[in-house]
Structures are given as C-alpha cells and as structure tokens.
Amino acid sequence: MGNLYATQPIGREITIDLARHLIHGHSIGDPQILTILNNTVIHVIPVIDTAFEQIWGDYPKELTTGWKKPTLYTCNNITADFKQVGDQIIGGVRVNGGLKSVATAFKHMLMEEKFDLVLNIEGGSGGIIYPKTGAKFELYGVYAEAYLKSAKGGVQCERNLKGTDDEITSAFYREYNVPVLTAKVSCCDYPFVGDIPYIWRQSLAPLMTVLTFTTTGVQGFVQDEKMAPMRNATVKVNGLDRTFDVTKTSAHFKIMLPPGQYTFEVSCHYYTTTTLGVTVVQGQLSFVRVILTKSTTINVETDTELTKPLVVDGAVTSGIRGYVKDNLNHPIPAALVTVVEQNVTVLSDDNGKYGVPVPPGTYTLEVSASGYHKEIKYMSVDDVSVNPQIVIFTLVKNTSVWGMPRLVFVIFMGFVCFMGLGLGLLCYLGCRKRSEYGLLSQNAFYEDFRDFDESKEKELFSRPLPEKPVTRPYFDDDDFSDADVSSDDEDDIVLLQSKQ
Template identity: 25%
Template sequence: MEVRIVTTLLFMITTTYYPRVQSDKLSFDTYHNYDDLTKFVKKITEEYSNITSLYSIGKSVQGRELWVVKITSVIDLLTVPNIKIVGNIHGNEPIGRELIIHLIEYLLKESVKNSTIQSLLQTTVIHLFPSMNPDGFEMSRPKTCIHDHRTNSVGNRGNARMADLNRDFPDIFYYKERSYQPETKAVVNWLKSVPFVMSLSLHGGSLVANYPYDSSSNSTQYKMKKLNETLQLNNFDLLFSKLSSIDPSVNDNVFYESLTPDDDVFRYLASAYANAHPTMHKGYGCKESVEFKGGITNGAAWYETSGSMQDYNYEMHDCVEITLELSCCKYPPASDIITYWYENLEPLLLWTKQVQRGIKGIVMDRQTGAPISNAKLMILGRDKTFNTTENGEYWKVLLPGPYKLHVDARGYESKTIHLKVPGSMDPHKVDKPLTLNIMLEPYQPEPSTVRNTNLYYVVSRGHSELTDVLRLTNPKMEHSTVNIYELGSDISDFGEDDYTDDVEPQSVLSSAGSASITLSSLILALWCYASLL
C-alpha cells in the first residue's frame, strides 16, 4: 500500500509531460453508471464536435446503447490508422471503464494545449469504448478486497444472460455451435466496418499484460475436436493415431505458450506497457502464486481459454490486441480510481504511439491508379495474411528490421518487395511508419495463350470437380478448344499452380481418353450434370 501511495504522489508531482486533469465534469471518487456515462459522452462530443463523434455499435441484452467516442483531428483519413480501447467486458471489472471515461475527457481538454496530444490526434483515429457490458456493470457493486492484494468477484461477470463475453467469440482452434450474444455480435460487426490496427482490452483481477493466443492446439479440448473430425472421415488408421496423442495422464492445469506469427510484436507491445507502469513490470503486483516475468504473459501459458476477444481480433482482422489486467481487485473501492488513473495514463499514451511503427500504404493498379481492394499481403516467414480495405489501404505493425512483403490480388501479377523498417526499439522514440504504395500490373496472358492454347482440366473419378475455372480474360477464348482428361489420382493433389499451357497433356496426365469440344458445349454439359445431382 505504501508503494502505491508514493507512486501516486510521484505522478501528481511529475505532470509537466502529462498534465493532471483539471476536471470540472467528472469525479474521480465515484463509478459512473449508464445514465451518467450517456449524459457525459453526449455533452462532451457536442462541446468538442470539431474533433469528436459519438456513435453506438449496437445494444446490450437489456437495450442499453454500446457507446463509442471517436476522436481525431485528421481531415483526410486515407491511410490514417484506427485504434480502439475497450473496457468493462466483464461486468464486475469496471476500472477499465472508468479509465476510458476519464481518458476521453483528458484527450479532449488537452487537445487545445498539449503538443503531445495534438500530435497524437493529428496522426491517429482513436475509438474509445468504455463499456462493452453495461448490463453486467449495473448488476455489480464494489467491495474492498481482503488484505488489499486479494481478488474479489462481487457482482455479475457476465452479461444479463450470465454469458462471459470474453469466451463468446469464434475461436480459431475450437469451433463450437453457439448463439452469440448481442454485445459480441455488435463488436464482430464493428470490426468488419472499421479497419482497426491495434486494440486494448481493459480488465481487472490481476496485474499483467496478456497477449495472444489464449486458445491452444495443445489443449485436450482442441484434440477432441480433431478426433471428432477424424471420426467423420471414417479413417481408422488416422483415428488411432489421434487417440494415441491424447494422454489421459496429462494434467490440463499445466499450460503452454500458444504463439502467433507476430509474437515479437505482441511481446514488444505488452512489454512497452508493463515497463511504463510503475509496478506491472515487476511481475508480482498481486502476490499471486504465479509470477509474470517482466509483467507480461502469453494467454495460453497463463491459462487456456477459447473464444477470447483478443484472439478473434488478431486472427480474423489482423488487429493487434492485448489484454491488460489493471487491478488486483476486480471491483476496487471508488477511492482507488485516482490511483489507477495515474498508474495507467502514461502507459496508455505510450501504447497509442506504437501504431506508428511498421509499414502502411495503398495497393493500386499501375495502369489506372485505382485502389485495389481485398488484395492479400503477407510478411514472408509469417504465416498470416492481411487484406487491403475498400480504398486499397493496408497497415502492419512491425519492429525495425528487414522484411519481404508479398502482395497478391485477383487479376494482377503477384509481387514481392524487399523493405527495411527504420526506427528505434525504444518505445518512446516512435516517428512514423514506412509509407509504401504498391503498384500491381494487371494480369496479361501471353498472345499465344489467346490464339492457340488448349486449356486443360483435370477431372477426378468419383469427385466430378474441375480445377482452375476458365480464365475468361479475352472474348476470343469463348471458342477455344478444351481437352478433358480423366485422372486416377485424387483431385486434392492438384492446385491452382497445376494449370499449364505449355506442356503436352500426355507428359502431365495419365490419359484415359479425351474429347475435344467447344467451350459452350462444356458449360452446357456441366449444367446438365449438376441438375442431375
């Protein structure tokens, strides 16, 4: 307790870089309920309408709006990164909720006089979502923790239907039929509509920065899922192999790391936050039986769970999200809010700056200059693709160093680019991302392909599948001759790269017969066959 008091006093004294909030609207000695929150966000966004907007991403089970405040001073938003901070996913963990409410006020008041905040708002779009679970919050109440460092669980962790929202997202390792909660659906649709680059999820009950994955392919749950898939294949050799991999003597309370392809970035962001926090980096802030080296942990290494929001953010939308446990008490007394504010203000601001690391740009058609949407990009060596927006934009948080960027888009020649991300590993020294606009050449078939080429299709016995759908890139192909060959091997042995236009068919396929027909006849035959299925 003495350490926290001293820490608070130091933060109050050293406010030249991050001035203390002189609040005439919000109080630090109370938790703000839904009505208070609604009145506040409506009033302050009206007052600062030049740089803010208020919107709702949906409603809770009990009909409460899921309010988000968007803050930026940028006029032209093209290639400007979006970040978000989400609080109160668990109803009885409201410290994050209060921090976000006060952060809204802080950023707006400081935007007129603080050069650091002005620079942040001129380069970033910030979405602040104080309460993902307003129903759960209204059903909870604070309680003093025993011996100060013990967690408590007073109130409702889940939403109004008692569902844990941080177990409710689609999981990459463990698929389960479920009816998703309205709050979860709202976040899923939100992620589809805004191309978020980075995100924070604020929790309580411990003191650590947690990074993906939370779920793991090593879990018994995941292995049972794969076993069920094997049973459906009727492959008994594979079935016995799967069964032998499930050791009933294994203690499921022993967990192992489950790492993402961007593990270096996640560890860096988690460490940057923990090191900026006065006590988190020590790794034992809550006197738990487990210590967190450097104040960070991989989610699955701490304890495995499926359906977490941070895993879904990263896997489905390439949004780099980490989960912050900010208070040993899940719902500490309101008198402690001011302490948590001063402990986390600098780390929060430092984290927002890290979105300017890495690369960004627009993928365009070289001939027309038009943006290419849904182009797929990948950092070679990292098994994770990310897509361009409808405006052709892309972002990727990367640490300084050399990389190879591969770009692919339908109808265009693929491209691999060698690049070097500049900068320092010091989280306080972040300049701006490497801007790399990429021009792709439209795919142009060779002239001989249009005039003379026979397009070869592989039909597998018993599958009735065609590989490589006709590339109708030129009207002259409408009357091209097509050779069809039956092949004894399985169709899965052939992919898109098996299409060939310069090799004799006998040298590639074991011919069991062929027929030469026109394209129009082929399409008619396929349609007739499909109608019989």
C-alpha cells in the same frame, strides 16, 4: 475498450479517463497526443458487457485518499451468476436476452471494422496478454515488452480473477484477424472508488506507450503502371503471419511496426509480385509507393510442379494437373474444374494452376469461370506409376449480353431507344393537339368570373355575318297569305268563341 466482462468495471473507468486525457491534450496542443490523433482513428468503447446492474455482491462506498498508493488493495466481493459477453468469444456458450444481441453486435463490429489493434483494459490481475502467433517475428510480443517496461513490471498480484485470457485472445486473432492487447491494470476487478484515481495515474504511461505504437510503421499506396489504385492488392511483411489488405478506395495501407529493417511482398491477381525493403524509424511512418506490373505469361515448359505426382494421405496417386488461362496467356484464378464422371470439382489457385487426383480411366473435364465461355475436354489417365496428365485450358472471354453478341445487342438497344423516343414524341404531339379544342380559352379556367372579359373568348363555330344587315324580323304575318289559312283553323276559332 473496457468491460468485456460485466464484473470488470475498472476497465470502463480507465477507458473513459483515457478518452478525457486525449481530448484535453488535443485542446491544449500536446505534441504527443496531436501526433497520435493525426495518424490514427481511435474508437473508444467504454462498455461492452452492459449487464453490470445484474451482478451481485458487496459494494462498500467508503472513500480513501485516492491519490496515494493504497497500503492494501481491498477488493469488493463481486460475482456473476450468468455467462458474460467475454465468454462468447470462444464459442459454445449461449446467453439470454439482451446480452445475446450485445455479443452478436460485438462480433459483427470486429469483422466489419477490421481494427489494426484493440486495447482492452481490465482488472483482476497484473501484466498484459497478447496473441501468440507463432510467427518468426512476434510483433505483439514486442509491444507487450514495451508496455511492461513503461509500467515498470506491471501490477504484481497474488491471484488471477476471471477475465480475458490467452484462449480468448487467440480466438480474437484466429477467427476475426484482430490482435487484442489486454492490459491488466488492477489486482481487483472491482476496486474501491477511492482507489481508482491512483490506478489511473499508475496506468497512464503504459497505456500511452501502446497508443504511440500507431505513430511508427509503414504506409503507402499500391498502383499499376497507369497510376490507378490496385484495390485488390495485399501486403505481407516477411516474418509475420498476417496479410494486410489495402483500402477499397485509394488502395492505401498502413502497418504498425517497431523500428527496424523489413521486407515487404505486395501482390495482386494478374500482376507480378513486388518485393521491397523498408527501414522503419521510431516515431515515423515511412512512406512507400508500390507500382505493380502486368504478370508475365505462363510458361508450362519451365514449370516443374506440373510433373510432380499427386499425393493423397501420403500415397502417390494418379491424377490431372494443369493451368487455366485466357487467350492472352494470363492465369485465371478461381476457375471451376469439374471431373464429370467422379463428380469432383476443384478451384484453380491464384496462378491458374489446379490439380485433381483421380483413378486411371477416361474422363470428361469441364472448366468454367466468371466472364468466360465454358470449355470441355476429354482425356485418359494412365497407370499410377506415371506422371500426372497435363491438361491446359484456354478460356475465351464471353462478350455476349443477354445471349446476343455485343454488336447485335448495341444495334438492338439503339433501335429500341429510337422507337421509344418516337412513340414518346407522337404521344406528346397528340396530347398537345387535343388540348387546343374547346369553346373556352385555357386562361378562362384561372380567371375570376367577376373580372371575366368576353373579348378574350373565341367562338370556334361562328356563322359568317351577311353582307347586308338584317332590318326586319325573320318571321312576320305578312309572309303568310289568306290562302294559307285553312278553314279548319277558322272553325276552331269559332268553336272556342261560342263556348265562351
């Protein structure tokens, strides 16, 4: 990556040139570059601090020969009157506007991506800066020596300008568990444009040396006895202070290491820690497959740690020690052990062991863990001079669902599903039966009235035809006799005629 500081544009230029070099080498089939790209995922981030346009100074544009070493480095006068992104790493400094969001995004990227190695390119001085871990084996110090050897001692400068230093590098490693190697490729933080080609050619070999570190080391998988991936396993190399996690998909791990003999410890909760030796050869990734077996049961009688007195601030004190385990005698890590009277809660470690200092007295202990029923015990703590009280908790799996036993829950849910299917079937049949009523057929709604065919219609409520056809009208004057006509009707007719 480049431009952790806006005043370091040389990092941006060299980072882009390095990316172009890798792309071109891949296109022509360069063996070294193909090996690197086949074994490594490289993230190229040319610019971190985007505030380059806000800096001020003198920016001469004169061009020099470029391909030859300058007789004298002439640095542009470039300064910044604001706090840059690199200043955010050590904390306590706030920036305004867009730089604040850039710094926050950069920190999130470090936490989420979990890079194995970050190569930061800067100017302003010579050499390389790496994290000093204080471990027995300084892995990144070995990488720094290889870089300087390839650079033939590195750039020799009379001054050191502001940039990534040991304090910032330590903050990267301490807070984000990310090792950062900062290559100082130029005495100027902002050299002349014409000097950049020479700086690039001078920096290419040592930068490629750093990238080849990714092709040497150890990789493998962690599995159980049934060849299932152990996604929560961790891998530790003896002599290093860093623990490596496996991937959450296939439990794969890859660790960059220089050639040599190494001892690995692979561990996971409820499984026995496995130790193995591996030989690392230059330019190769040694492959190992680690099989973990279920851990043995807890043996309280042989554990001498339980009888040791509790020590607080250098003074021996009374207290309680013990284990939290399940009914199969397997340890339960991260169980909550609470002393009710003291309002004190501690967590059991990876082996299910816990210890809590308390003064002499009578106490109530509550232990709870995810997926288990809570257990309560009452006990007394004697005088300080005696060994701690040992209390072993055996938790029972909580198989209830929604407060019901699992079998009752299964029966209840089966009944609910059956009733739901029955109601759904009744609703379907009812809706289908209602759709059959109507004087018109269903097809009539989709037909054109011009092509309407009456033969397709069904009259649901038609009267049956009589056996004999009707040959006379249903009403005729012959049906009425003269007696049926009243005199009142005749009077009405006469009156109407008289008025006319």
